[in-house]
Amino acid sequence: MSRRRLFGSLCGLVFLVNLARIVFAPLLNVFITEFGITEGTAGLIATLAWIGSASLRLPAGWLLTRVPRHWVVLVSGGILTVSAGLAAAAVTVRQLMIGAFLMGIASGIYFVAANPLLSELYPERVGRVMGIHGTASQIAAVIAAPFVALTLLVDWRLAFVSISVAAAGVTLLTWLLARRTELPAAGANDRSVLRAARTEWKVILTGVVIIGAASFLWQGLFNFYELFMLSKGLSSGGAQGLLTLVFAAGVPAFFVGGQLADRLPIIPYLLGILVSFVGCVLLVVAAEGLLALAVATTLIGFVIHTLYPAVDTYLLASLPDATRGSGYAVFSATAMALQSTGSSAVGALIEGGLGYEQVFGWLALLLVICIVGLGGAARLGKLPS
Numbered sequence: 124m125s126r127r128r129l130f131g132s133l134c135g136l137v138f139l140v141n142l143a144r145i146v147f148a149p150l151l152n153v154f155i156t157e158f159g160i161t162e163g164t165a166g167l168i169a170t171l172a173w174i175g176s177a178s179l180r181l182p183a184g185w186l187l188t189r190v191p192r193h194w195v196v197l198v199s200g201g202i203l204t205v206s207a208g209l210a211a212a213a214v215t216v217r218q219l220m221i222g223a224f225l226m227g228i229a230s231g232i233y234f235v236a237a238n239p240l241l242s243e244l245y246p247e248r249v250g251r252v253m254g255i256h257g258t259a260s261q262i263a264a265v266i267a268a269p270f271v272a273l274t275l276l277v278d279w280r281l282a283f284v285s286i287s288v289a290a291a292g293v294t295l296l297t298w299l300l301a302r303r304t305e306l307p308a309a310g311a312n313d314r315s316v317l318r319a320a321r322t323e324w325k326v327i328l329t330g331v332v333i334i335g336a337a338s339f340l341w342q343g344l345f346n347f348y349e350l351f352m353l354s355k356g357l358s359s360g361g362a363q364g365l366l367t368l369v370f371a372a373g374v375p376a377f378f379v380g381g382q383l384a385d386r387l388p389i390i391p392y393l394l395g396i397l398v399s400f401v402g403c404v405l406l407v408v409a410a411e412g413l414l415a416l417a418v419a420t421t422l423i424g425f426v427i428h429t430l431y432p433a434v435d436t437y438l439l440a441s442l443p444d445a446t447r448g449s450g451y452a453v454f455s456a457t458a459m460a461l462q463s464t465g466s467s468a469v470g471a472l473i474e475g476g477l478g479y480e481q482v483f484g485w486l487a488l489l490l491v492i493c494i495v496g497l498g499g500a501a502r503l504g505k506l507p508s
Contacts (some may be wrong), residue, residue, distance in 0.1 A: 238439060376429045400423070
């Protein structure tokens with residue numbers, strides 16, 4: 124029962140750390156108006172949250188070789204509490220960027236510590252636990268747009284104040300529950316990040332390529348999804364509704380994706396998700412009209428969100444106890460560094476005069492090239508499974 128309660132508090136904390144990353148997307152229009160900035164600068168604010176999420180994952184992995192996992196989780200909650208408060212108090216673009224970066228750092232530290240901890244709390248049900256945990260994270264993405272819309276009735280800063288206060292409460296609860304829970308000692312021999320990178324590089328590299336390539340495109344797409352839909356002639360309400368829908372489709376996707384990752388051959392399953400994602404991107408690019416866009420949005424939201432629990436299951440179930448935490452940190456830091464620049468890259472290309480259809484079409488083609496390479500490696504038996 125104590126493990127179940129701790130799992131529940133971690134689901135609450137992952138809800139907040141993911142909300143801290145996603146909340147910037149529906150606020151880009153507000154920032155453009157409030158601070159008088161361009162789309163490229165607005166995209167950079169969102170990118171900084173994701174760069175922050177990538178920046179300290181490797182140092183957090185080193186920290187996991189020195190202190191228990193739950194202590195690192197608690198540190199992430201403390202950072203989120205403070206950084207969300209800083210973002211709420213920002214009066215310049217630079218201050219807002221600093222707040223976004225620090226909020227991203229909190230999320231990166233959290234995922235590096237919490238995912239290995241959960242896989243060790245429930246070693247026989249890694250996919251299922253990753254799916255449920257991911258579902259809690261995805262609910263934050265679903266409510267981000269309506270949450271922001273509600274806070275805008277008062278002030279956009281209220282969004283960050285709410286995150287800060289909630290993070291303080293959930294972090295305290297997690298600390299109390301962790302004290303009452305008998306935690307696993309599976310990572311006791313995990314003492315070297317370099318050893319993990321050296322011995323498990325094939326598994327780590329496979330995960331990095333799969334998630335990094337797909338998420339680079341996804342970062343750029345979802346952060347500009349509302350503006351993309353406006354360019355297709357939708358109303359502001361319709362564009363916001365589709366942004367919410369793309370994340371709502373991910374709620375069941377996390378649960379289903381985790382369940383299937385426990386049951387299917389993992390490499391063919393991951394490649395199948397990537398192929399489906401490319402098809403969905405092209406469908407969104409080609410679709411016109413609210414109904415067609417709603418269908419395409421639902422499909423792409425479901426498909427891309429099955430990828431995350433599947434990749435986490437692949438990594439956490441493949442890495443042995445002696446390298447799980449540090450090896451996952453190496454994977455997580457590298458993959459996040461690749462994907463975090465997606466929104467700023469798309470913003471720069473749009474600002475340079477390209478249309479959304481052109482940008483996303485070409486990025487989908489690059490992902491196809493990556494899939495072909497992965498498929499060839501799998502056929503030759505070069506991908507660890």
